[in-house]
Amino acid sequence: SYVLTQPPSVSVAPGQTARITCGGDNIGSKSVHWYQQRPGQAPVVVVNNDDDRPSGIPERFSGSNSGNTATLTISRVEAGDEADYSCQVWDTTQNHPVFGGGTKLTVL
């Protein structure tokens, strides 16, 4: 089955840029969706279809996807961005969704 690999943790100072990666075999050929999960809350999609932002998501959140790596970029990081971030794609071979292992973003 298709596997997505994320770093367990990323740390960044307020105001800096955080980049969270999601690795997968030829992931650039798939649509990647990113979810933010704050402690005790349900996941919320922050980027879908590689680089689209749903209504209400700040412009500070952006995505890219090429080759074997997709990246979620959070500019001008704020304390409120501290959360777990997970990537998700659709495994077309088995016809079901696949999630990455999640990355904990810590704002220093």
Add this chain to the structure above:
Amino acid sequence: QVQLQESGPGLVKASQTLSLTCTVSGDSITRGGIYWSWIRHHPGKGLDWIGFISHRGTTSYNPSLESLVNISVDTSKSQFSLKLRSVTAADTAVYYCARLVVVAGAHNWFDSWGQGILVTVSS
């Protein structure tokens, strides 16, 4: 705006069956292009897709759980349900129901989630 709400016991004994229900409001559960899904989150781990069902009853399950899981839908009540048999401590997790938007070209993603319900399996 669609809302999803999980309900069910928060404590299940090992070897018994975990049963949860998700009530959908603000959207028709019979709308096409949607799969109604269950996902769980183990503490400190990633999201784990369990399975989904269409309003017509078509299902798909995570291969690792397929022999133990059943998802059903009751369109008259705008609800869908999860049953997970023979639970162990490893099934302790927060369980979410979610709406999966199905888009041609496999651009499928979860656009709405319930608040989640913690289910603890006791020995």
